[in-house]
Amino acid sequence: MQVDYTDEMNYASTLIVAAYHETVTNSEEMHIHRKGIRDVVTSIDYGIENYLIADIQRNFPDDQIIAEETYNKTLTNKRTWVIDPIDGTVNFARGFPFFGVQMALLVNQKPVAASIYLPIFDEVYKACLGSGSFLNGKLIEVSEQRPVDESIVTLGDFASDPIVDNSLQIESIKSLVGSVLKIKMFGAACYDFVALTRGLSDIHILLDFRLWDIMPGLLIAREAGVMFRTLKGNHLSASSKNLVGSYNPQLIDFVVSQFKSVG
Numbered sequence: 087m088q089v090d091y092t093d094e095m096n097y098a099s100t101l102i103v104a105a106y107h108e109t110v111t112n113s114e115e116m117h118i119h120r121k122g123i124r125d126v127v128t129s130i131d132y133g134i135e136n137y138l139i140a141d142i143q144r145n146f147p148d149d150q151i152i153a154e155e156t157y158n159k160t161l162t163n164k165r166t167w168v169i170d171p172i173d174g175t176v177n178f179a180r181g182f183p184f185f186g187v188q189m190a191l192l193v194n195q196k197p198v199a200a201s202i203y204l205p206i207f208d209e210v211y212k213a214c215l216g217s218g219s220f221l222n223g224k225l226i227e228v229s230e231q232r233p234v235d236e237s238i239v240t241l242g243d244f245a246s247d248p249i250v251d252n253s254l255q256i257e258s259i260k261s262l263v264g265s266v267l268k269i270k271m272f273g274a275a276c277y278d279f280v281a282l283t284r285g286l287s288d289i290h291i292l293l294d295f296r297l298w299d300i301m302p303g304l305l306i307a308r309e310a311g312v313m314f315r316t317l318k319g320n321h322l323s324a325s326s327k328n329l330v331g332s333y334n335p336q337l338i339d340f341v342v343s344q345f346k347s348v349g
Contacts, residue, residue, distance in 0.1 A: 279303025
């Protein structure tokens, strides 16, 4: 019998909204710090993350936590909350609207409850395993499947890790640009996944990610009917290094074939 994670879904969706607004309201000034070669972190990131961790520890003391800034632990099969306090921090710090707070509960290394909050758009997305996906309480339903030449592709941001080779992403853009309608890069996985979920985009490609980048959006998209595979066409797992997602399996096949052609 499948376990019902509705309570955890509703808990996450309420918590991330409160964490964002209380942290921003109580912060006199935002401080921005460099985090690696091409990345930043802000005092708001830390404030939200601390708020979320403290609340989870009060309400679910036996659960594990993995959070981007302070709790980078190894994923196990135990109940684990995965937190991204601000996904799209560079956007947030520079005033672009594409950022959000997101978290997911994983059991046996798979997401079972998740929520994403996009403050600028006043949108709360949530899902739990087997129950569909919701935007501000309304079930998300998308049925249109566009062909390749009418498709909008979103790409994850270029890797900020200096040892990661971005040449494959550059070559993939070259291989796709003449076949699809548009290629866009928003710089925030949370927005990429919800755009795909709502049918605003048709294909999402991500070549480099961490658990907190993808797990909330992955469940929300899947529960709405989006399918995912790796760029080699394999089943997606917690250890996968890349992904492609779409409502249309033919678009996934197209992307997989394009990536094979560029190596």
